[in-house]
Amino acid sequence: MVPHDLRFLPISIAAIVVLAWELPTGLAQEALDQTATINVTEENDSFGSSVDKHYTQGVRLSVASGETTSGSRVSIADSILLPGKSAESPSTYRYSVFFGQSLFTPENTLLTTPDPRDRPYAGWLYVGTAFYRETPQVLDRAEITVGVVGPSAGGAATQNDWHTITRGFLGLRHVNGWDAQLHDEPGLILTQERKWRIPGNIGGLEADLLPEVNASAGNIFTYGAAGFLVRLGQRISVDWGPPRVQPGISGTDFVNRGRLDGKGFAWYVFAGTEERLVARNIFLDGNTFEHSASVSKEPFVADFTAGFALVFPSGRATLSYVRRTDEFKTQIGQDQFLSITLALLF
Secondary structure, eight states, X not given: OOOHHHHTHHHHHHHHHHHHOOOOSOOOOOOOOOOOEEXXXXXXXXXXXXXXXXXXXXXXXXXXXXXXXXXXXXXXXXXXXXXXXXXXXXXXXXXXXXXXXXXXXXXXXXXXXXXXXXXXXEEEEEEEEEEEEEOSSXXXXXXXXXXXXXXXXXXXXXXXXXXXXXXXXXXXXXOOOGGGSOOOEEEEEEEEXXXXXXXXXXXXXXXXXEEEEEEEEESSEEEEEXXXXXXXXXXXXXXXXXXXXXXXXXXXXXXXXXXXXXXXXXXXXXXXXXXXXEEEEHHHHOOSSSOOOOOXXXXXXXXXXXXXXXXXXXXXXXXXXXXXXXXXXXXXXXXXXXXXXXXXXX
């Protein structure tokens, strides 16, 4: 169940947008932007707390290219992206490569033999590539992610080494149950996403509504999702929202520095939600081909997020708060975490 204070958040945001929206007359044609973007995203449930549980940490490093309109990558992108290329609204293309690691634990990490009613220990180490096709109104994204779940993902070493290093000032405890983690298994995720941009003005500031639908398939995650972000600020078309670790409502690895329009910076605040219908989540269902720890998952999961972003000619900084509804039947209490992204533009 969604808590009372969050249940009406999507309706409230939509009502504000409907009441205040003033559609602009159009978007100017612009030159290709050659800005490359390096992002580091850190998601952690220990910001402001010394307790690790469930989705406890995720880190993701990505490098995104500048824009292009021709070449072999454009042909590849058009062959794997959703159909919908339009001659009336010329498209630009970007690509990115990324690397990351995510860690999952039960709530009680002091037990050597974990509680079978709680989610299993698991690490996920991965690399991937994403292709983007953008018009002023629509963004398509396709991702291919490969990696490994299990001891080879290095989750035990990452978590306990960090706890040892920071014990003196964070008070983090040794985690005892990693011997019971999921077994080694190679992983594959194929992802498709489409976003729409509905621009407007609210109280003299730029605003946009970013509805999105997406789907992922593979032995790690299989789900369909829909959601939206609402943003308010200045020069907000520099991106499509902050990047996130999958799963979750995500923006773009890239920043279009040309859309700063010669100004010193851009900024926006945002809020939104994503609802997922989950067919498979290996971190709850357990290994695909071997017997392992598992719990009964919830088929419907929702994320609620809010935060802000600052974009300068040389970088981007974003902070997101995320509240996630229960992911499995025996879960006690919804999860919440912070997502921080720092980016270098060059």
